[in-house]
Amino acid sequence: MPWFRNHYVCTSCDGHWLAEHAEAMEADCPHCRAYGVAPYRSDDWTCVIEPLGKGFVVLECTRVNAHGPDYKRRKRFPTREAAQEFIKSRAA
Ligand SMILES: [Zn+2]
Numbered sequence: 386m387p388w389f390r391n392h393y394v395c396t397s398c399d400g401h402w403l404a405e406h407a408e409a410m411e412a413d414c415p416h417c418r419a420y421g422v423a424p425y426r427s428d429d430w431t432c433v434i435e436p437l438g439k440g441f442v443v444l445e446c447t448r449v450n451a452h453g454p455d456y457k458r459r460k461r462f463p464t465r466e467a468a469q470e471f472i473k474s475r476a477a
Contacts, residue, residue, distance in 0.1 A: 410424075443461075
């Protein structure tokens with residue numbers, strides 16, 4: 386299931402903030418309460434790479450509960466590059 390880290394800049398107060406959501410959604414400014422600020426950037430965190438032993442493991446967000454995303458281990462790779470290739474091939 387998709388998971389994103391969204392980056393926001395409020396044009397009303399120049400406030401910056403980050404928030405994680407299941408989509409690249411608009412949000413209200415936590416500083417001045419401006420309504421419906423669109424993210425200027427969204428990082429796709431559906432799949433993330435973590436070091437594990439001598440290699441790397443790809444984690445995929447399988448569901449989202451009240452505490453946030455729940456990641457499950459998908460596959461191990463000897464290098465970070467191989468893990469990135471795996472994620473790219475899934476997105477294609
Ligand atoms: Zn603001």
